[in-house]
Amino acid sequence: MYDYTDFDEAFVRSRVAQFRGQVERRLDGSLTEDEFRPLRLMNGLYLQLHAYMLRVAIPYGTINPRQMRQLAMIADRWDKGYGHFTTRQNIQFNWPKLPDVPDILGALADVGMHAIQTSGNCVRNVTADHFAGAAADEIEDPRPYAELLRQWSTDHPEFQFLPRKFKIAITGAPNDRAVTRAHDIGLRMVRNDRGEAGFEVIVGGGLGRTPMIGTTVRDFLPVADLLPYVEAVLSVYNTLGRRDNKYKARIKITVHETGADEIARMIEARFAELRPLFGGADQALLAEIRQAFAPPAFRNAPVDAHEAARAADPVYRAWADTNLAPHRNDQYAIVTISLKAHGATPGDATSDQMRLIADLAETFGHSEIRISHEQNVILPHVHKSDLPALHAALSGARLGTANVGLISDIIACPGMDYCALATARSIPVAQEIATHFEALKLEHDIGPLKIKISGCINACGHHHVGHIGILGLDRAGVENYQITLGGDGSEDAAIGEKTGPGFAYDEIVPAIERILRAYLDLREGPGETFLMAWRRVGMAPFKAALYGEASNRHAA
Amino acid sequence: MSRFTPKVVTANRLIEGDAVYLCADDRWSVHHHEAELIEDEAHAQMRLLHANAQRGVVVGAYLADARPGPNGPEPVHFRERFRTVGPSNYPHGKQADQAHV
Numbered sequence: 001m002y003d004y005t006d007f008d009e010a011f012v013r014s015r016v017a018q019f020r021g022q023v024e025r026r027l028d029g030s031l032t033e034d035e036f037r038p039l040r041l042m043n044g045l046y047l048q049l050h051a052y053m054l055r056v057a058i059p060y061g062t063i064n065p066r067q068m069r070q071l072a073m074i075a076d077r078w079d080k081g082y083g084h085f086t087t088r089q090n091i092q093f094n095w096p097k098l099p100d101v102p103d104i105l106g107a108l109a110d111v112g113m114h115a116i117q118t119s120g121n122c123v124r125n126v127t128a129d130h131f132a133g134a135a136a137d138e139i140e141d142p143r144p145y146a147e148l149l150r151q152w153s154t155d156h157p158e159f160q161f162l163p164r165k166f167k168i169a170i171t172g173a174p175n176d177r178a179v180t181r182a183h184d185i186g187l188r189m190v191r192n193d194r195g196e197a198g199f200e201v202i203v204g205g206g207l208g209r210t211p212m213i214g215t216t217v218r219d220f221l222p223v224a225d226l227l228p229y230v231e232a233v234l235s236v237y238n239t240l241g242r243r244d245n246k247y248k249a250r251i252k253i254t255v256h257e258t259g260a261d262e263i264a265r266m267i268e269a270r271f272a273e274l275r276p277l278f279g280g281a282d283q284a285l286l287a288e289i290r291q292a293f294a295p296p297a298f299r300n301a302p303v304d305a306h307e308a309a310r311a312a313d314p315v316y317r318a319w320a321d322t323n324l325a326p327h328r329n330d331q332y333a334i335v336t337i338s339l340k341a342h343g344a345t346p347g348d349a350t351s352d353q354m355r356l357i358a359d360l361a362e363t364f365g366h367s368e369i370r371i372s373h374e375q376n377v378i379l380p381h382v383h384k385s386d387l388p389a390l391h392a393a394l395s396g397a398r399l400g401t402a403n404v405g406l407i408s409d410i411i412a413c414p415g416m417d418y419c420a421l422a423t424a425r426s427i428p429v430a431q432e433i434a435t436h437f438e439a440l441k442l443e444h445d446i447g448p449l450k451i452k453i454s455g456c457i458n459a460c461g462h463h464h465v466g467h468i469g470i471l472g473l474d475r476a477g478v479e480n481y482q483i484t485l486g487g488d489g490s491e492d493a494a495i496g497e498k499t500g501p502g503f504a505y506d507e508i509v510p511a512i513e514r515i516l517r518a519y520l521d522l523r524e525g526p527g528e529t530f531l532m533a534w535r536r537v538g539m540a541p542f543k544a545a546l547y548g549e550a551s552n553r554h555a556a
Numbered sequence: 557m558s559r560f561t562p563k564v565v566t567a568n569r570l571i572e573g574d575a576v577y578l579c580a581d582d583r584w585s586v587h588h589h590e591a592e593l594i595e596d597e598a599h600a601q602m603r604l605l606h607a608n609a610q611r612g613v614v615v616g617a618y619l620a621d622a623r624p625g626p627n628g629p630e631p632v633h634f635r636e637r638f639r640t641v642g643p644s645n646y647p648h649g650k651q652a653d654q655a656h657v
């Protein structure tokens with residue numbers, strides 16, 4: 001993977017030193033909170049309900065074992081022995097104390113990590129397909145482009161004070177696992193008629209208060225034009241984007257207000273100005289970065305152990321069926337380690353689990369680890385003969401749950417258990433759905449299903465693109481949960497539709513059960529997933545299941 | 557004329573970041589029930605000014621609705637109730653830091 005250059009290292013170190021001075025000045029009273037707040041946010045430090053929270057970037061979800069062990073060390077030394085992986089491929093520590101944060105940032109810098117641009121109105125951590133560099137369906141590894149974007153956007157003087165935060169997602173595969181259509185810029189690799197690789201450029205997607213699926217402004221952008229084109233998009237947005245109203249400041253509103261055709265025209269015009277200014281240094285840099293993402297030396301060995309275990313052990317078989325994805329080398333598999341053991345907090349890993357994952361990545365995974373926006377951990381390159389031993393080791397640490405892509409593999413934001421912006425809790429709802437359907441033994445019967453939960457309208461839990469989305473709200477001083485159905489974060493992206501009035505905290509799990517029992521009754525067979533069934537039958541049967549017996553519930 | 561809903565002054569501590577409540581004797585307590593229950597609007601504003609002046613101790617002071625209870629003031633809104641107990645997924649925060657709430 002990409003290692004920091006001396007330049008990166010010096011930059012991060014200087015930022016740590018600056019922040020150390022800022023914290024000292026805050027503590028001795030020379031800085032007020034109003035002065036300090038933007039400075040701490042620039043370093044990923046938030047103040048939440050019960051404590052500070054430090055958000056650390058994991059660029060394009062790629063992390064090595066040494067870094068993972070350092071996160072475990074930080075969790076033990078300065079936090080409460082765990083970390084929370086987020087939907088933006090970041091990790092959050094929920095309990096740091098202010099005077100310790102400069103030391104934590106120093107410990108991160110020791111392993112080439114930082115919290116820069118994890119907050120504020122700048123280009124945030126660039127997210128990528130978590131199967132990047134391994135997936136069978138991939139055209140090209142998108143991470144060199146993501147790294148190029150990271151370097152270009154870090155401290156970019158023109159883009160530090162954008163109208164609002166700016167999120168870029170990139171995938172090198174036509175099957176979109178990076179939710180590119182719900183980002184400010186989504187880059188989806190495609191081939192043109194001549195077989196060349198390029199990007200479909202999608203602009204103005206986003207969730208939150210006004211969810212929108214992005215519009216394609218370029219069907220095919222040659223890869224060599226990436227930086228000037230992205231810079232053109234940012235430049236147009238920086239000029240047009242509204243600074244008068246925070247709720248209308250994201251580029252999705254700019255696109256909406258300007259019109260898709262007009263914005264595409266403006267981007268192309270700006271691109272025409274910028275393109276000649278890129279003299280090839282970016283391409284030289286890209287070539288250099290590519291070296292850092294060379295695939296590992298794949299082994300060539302029999303895979304019988306995997307087949308034998310699959311035939312002999314139903315527990316292993318269930319795990320292999322859900323948690324493995326096709327690798328482009330068919331002796332290999334991509335392993336998703338579920339951080340969603342039934343009843344666990346989605347996305348949380350203890351320091352012991354982090355260390356075990358680091359060890360297993362070294363033993364079985366060519367030392368590569370990825371974090372997914374779905375809040376799981378990926379070992380992208382595992383030889384199939386090593387899978388049984390890997391599974392056994394994971395199972396001993398509550399990491400072997402066979403539920404990836406199933407009902408208990410829930411995305412849930414921190415919600416009102418941590419987040420100061422929340423209007424309701426999300427974690428306990430996720431925990432209860434997972435344990436409830438586990439107890440009913442319906443999980444595997446229901447099959448592929450994505451439930452996504454957010455604790456407020458900001459939609460960090462991506463509820464709009466959940467097959468079943470749950471949004472926690474405050475209705476007259478009581479937690480209330482609104483359900484959406486039919487959302488989809490893939491290349492066929494769609495925003496879910498509201499079912500109707502929301503449900504109280506103790507009604508939400510039974511409501512989800514009613515939806516899924518209706519699905520099981522009406523599906524044409526186990527091959528018809530929930531999403532397929534939804535697309536066939538629409539809202540009516542689910543609405544009837546939810547609200548049919550009107551006397552049983554109060555509309556909220 | 558609507559009656560003034562009683563309030564407590566609450567904030568987060570600058571160093572630890574945890575939720576605290578302003579007591580009548582000007583201490584900051586981690587226990588909601590030790591807070592001063594303020595029943596008068598003008599007094600509430602005075603106490604908030606007092607809290608905001610303590611820039612080296614607390615951050616983000618505000619007035620939160622409260623009501624009298626057998627052991628002292630109790631939170632009204634669920635958000636404030638969660639702040640008095642800590643997260644629901646782990647026994648961290650106030651649950652770990654104190655024997656009882």
Ligand code: SF4
Pocket residue numbers: 413414415416419420421422423454455456457458459460461
């Ligand atoms: S969706 Fe809302 S509650 Fe959840 S993490 Fe984001 S801001 Fe917080």
